[in-house]
Amino acid sequence: MMAYTPYHYAAALHASLAGKDAAQSQKITDAFVSMVARNGHASLGKKIAQEYAVYASEREGIFSGILFVAHPMNPALKKDIAKKISERLAHEHIREIHFEEKTDPSLISGFTAQVKDIFIDASMNGALRRVYEELQKVVA
Numbered sequence: 001m002m003a004y005t006p007y008h009y010a011a012a013l014h015a016s017l018a019g020k021d022a023a024q025s026q027k028i029t030d031a032f033v034s035m036v037a038r039n040g041h042a043s044l045g046k047k048i049a050q051e052y053a054v055y056a057s058e059r060e061g062i063f064s065g066i067l068f069v070a071h072p073m074n075p076a077l078k079k080d081i082a083k084k085i086s087e088r089l090a091h092e093h094i095r096e097i098h099f100e101e102k103t104d105p106s107l108i109s110g111f112t113a114q115v116k117d118i119f120i121d122a123s124m125n126g127a128l129r130r131v132y133e134e135l136q137k138v139v140a
Contacts, residue, residue, distance in 0.1 A: 006044050009036060010051035014059065061095030065115035070107040070123065085113060085120065092118065 009032075016028050036042060057063070065085075067078065082097040097115055104112075108124035 004039065004041065006047040006051040007055070009044070009048045010055045013052060014055050061093055063094050063097050063115055065097050065099050065113055067099035067101050068104040068107060068112045069101060070103070070105055070109045070111070072103060073101060073111070081111065081113070085115065089115065089118065092116065
């Protein structure tokens with residue numbers, strides 16, 4: 001028997017509901033819940049619902065990410081950064097980003113951002129590290 005993850009269930013449900021009206025969606029959802037229970041995965045219901053919300057948002061181009069900042073950031077600046085990053089990542093089908101902010105004083109100033117498997121380093125620490133690496137190439 002193949003092992004299904006909450007992500008697999010969420011993706012299958014999302015595909016099954018595409019273009020369906022309310023009555024059809026209810027029948028599909030009821031059958032889906034029964035199937036998950038038959039597979040012995042009823043305990044995954046909450047996680048499947050969470051994965052479904054993420055999956056549906058990502059299909060719309062709305063992603064979550066983590067924004068590490070040296071110091072707490074002004075909400076307007078955070079929104080501007082999210083907008084600029086999503087514009088630069090439009091080729092990745094990212095239309096909008098919602099960042100969770102975390103403080104990391106080791107950055108000195110600036111920020112790093114993680115969205116999907118994309119990492120952006122706009123921190124002072126990162127800039128200093130890149131300068132150091134370039135100097136090492138010259139010295140070597």
